[in-house]
Amino acid sequence: MKIRKKLRKTNFEKRKLSWNPKITMQTLINFVTIIVGSFLFAIGVNSFMIAGNLGEGGFIGISIILYYAFGISTAASNLVLNFFILIVGFKFLGKRSMYYTILTIPMTSLMLWITEDWQVQSGEILVNTVFGGLFIGLGIGLIIRIGATTAGTTILARMANKFLDVNVSYALLFFDVIIVTIGVLTVLTLEQGLLTIIALYVATKVMDFIIEGMNPKKAITIISEKPEVLGKMINTEIRRGVTIMDGRGFYSKRDKDILYVVINKSQLTRLKRLIKRYDENAFVVVHDVNSVLGNYFI
Structure with missing residues (x-):
């Protein structure tokens, strides 16, 4: 009887749980942008960089080194490495960026798996260098433009900025150079390493163009x-x-x-x-x- 009386006195209208996620048109556009960006990124990695036996910066660079050395799929290693660093440094991302990044990581790995055999064989290595950087810059630029990240060295750069007061851009460049250097010391020749740096430069310029817009x-x-x-x-x-x-x-x-x-x-x-x-x-x-x-x- 006491329970019934308490239930009658309870105002359930005021205790309604409000879980009403709103998926707006902009959210759907952002999801499509992540898919397109991930696809372009994967094209740049598989069709041009790996096809030309080149490396790359970031965690995808480590994935490429593992692929050259042990034949490990870039899709699998990219997924594991990025989710690991996301767990370690998730607090350095905003709430919105966190949600989009959680979607971006498996999407990029999925696209890397789909395009694994899509390789452009060119007799001129500079074609692979320039177009590899172009597609990677386009892909990452689109992903960053909508507020997501590709995890990896982006989170490491933010951690360096917080604890060491290092500029994020310089930190990213520092980590990319370290990864390319590791590649040169293990599976890449010096020439391939230098061409990789050219591709990184092209990717950075294209990325800046996409992020800042066509009319700065x-x-x-x-x-x-x-x-x-x-x-x-x-x-x-x-x-x-x-x-x-x-x-x-x-x-x-x-x-x-x-x-x-x-x-x-x-x-x-x-x-x-x-x-x-x-x-x-x-x-x-x-x-x-x-x-x-x-x-x-x-």
Whole structure:
């Protein structure tokens, strides 16, 4: 009887468990992007790098070394190595990145298995080098662009950044060079190692292009005696909004208006020419911009 009374008093409407995962169109696009990126990555590894007896950086580089030395499938070794490092360093990834990475690891291994026999035999090793780097850069770039990672040395680089205060990019380069060096000392010739470094460079450039987009941005800081004239010119002729900041010269102690504007890279030459026309004594600083967020920039 006591149990029944307690049950009647319980407000079950307030105790409903809310587990309602929302799969949006963007989530589906991200899943498709991971599949396409993994496929392109596998093409680069199997069809060009392995076909040309070349190595690679990251954990896939270790997988290729194991394949050359012992005939172990790159799909299997890539899966084991990446899941191991994911368990060790999972706390260095954000929640969203973690979910996508858990999907990416088996997907890349699956694609490596599917394309295992897809090899492009070329009489020119540079074809394998350039196109291997191209496809790998495209694949990894697409995966990173949607917020996922390929685990491996990416997690190691983040760990190095946290504990040793090392830049993530330098840490990644450091680990890739170590893996290529191990390859040269074991299964690769010096020439193959050097060609692998060229492929890594191509992959990095392609990756940056995919991640930053086809139209990178530039931030411009302008110190001028004619801020109103230049601001109006940028609004009307470049068609960009300008921010005016207060500044003060250290030596002169004079107050100055500082203009700040973000533009497309294609507009940079024209902006420089217009600034020179309206105020040739203006001090202009151009900054690289990795990404621009907000509704005021198209």
